[in-house]
Amino acid sequence: MRLFIAVQVPEFVKALASTIKDELSTAGADIKWVEHENYHLTIKFLGEVERKEIVNIREKLKEAAQVSTPFDLAVSRSGCFPGRNRPRVLYLGITGQTHMAEELARRIDAGLIQLGFEPDHRRRFHLTLGRFRSQNNKEKLLDLADNLQHEMERKFHVDQFHLMESQLSKHGPVYKVLETIKIS
DSSP states (O other): OEEEEEEEOOHHHHHHHHHHHHHHGGGOOOEEEOOGGGOEEEEEEEEEOOGGGHHHHHHHHHHHHHTOOOEEEEEEEEEEESOSSSOOEEEEEEEESHHHHHHHHHHHHHHHHTTTOOOOSSOOOEEEEEEESSOTTHHHHHHHHHTOOSOOOEEEEEOEEEEEEEEEETTEEEEEEEEEEEOO
């Protein structure tokens, strides 16, 4: 099973991301866009995991949630990884109480390290809009992204996160919630 841990964003954030995606797609860049229903904030990607490990993973996630506090985040301006010269990922940035999101992620890491998972060293919370397949029309798309006229600071409250399964299909990934963990 291909697993990851994520925060599901509210519908109004997904709607904003979809509107931005629709506007940016007019640039004709060679990009694979994320589907509306798949927008989320990844806390940690676990990769391939055997089904029998899920019980222990759930326990560590619940332990991290019990000593964490709910927090508020907001989507902000667009950007790209690793940079404008050779972008691979186009995203919306995340602002707000990111230090609390980072603390939750560190607690999750600490528990999962005990189960043999590697810690994340380069985490930056973001909402992926799409992945570049090539550099065709990238400048046009990035210039368009720089000039977006939307009210970007859409705030949302985070009081839970999810253990998710990613099933790959010929039409793209299908995400399934395996467990919802409430933050105390």
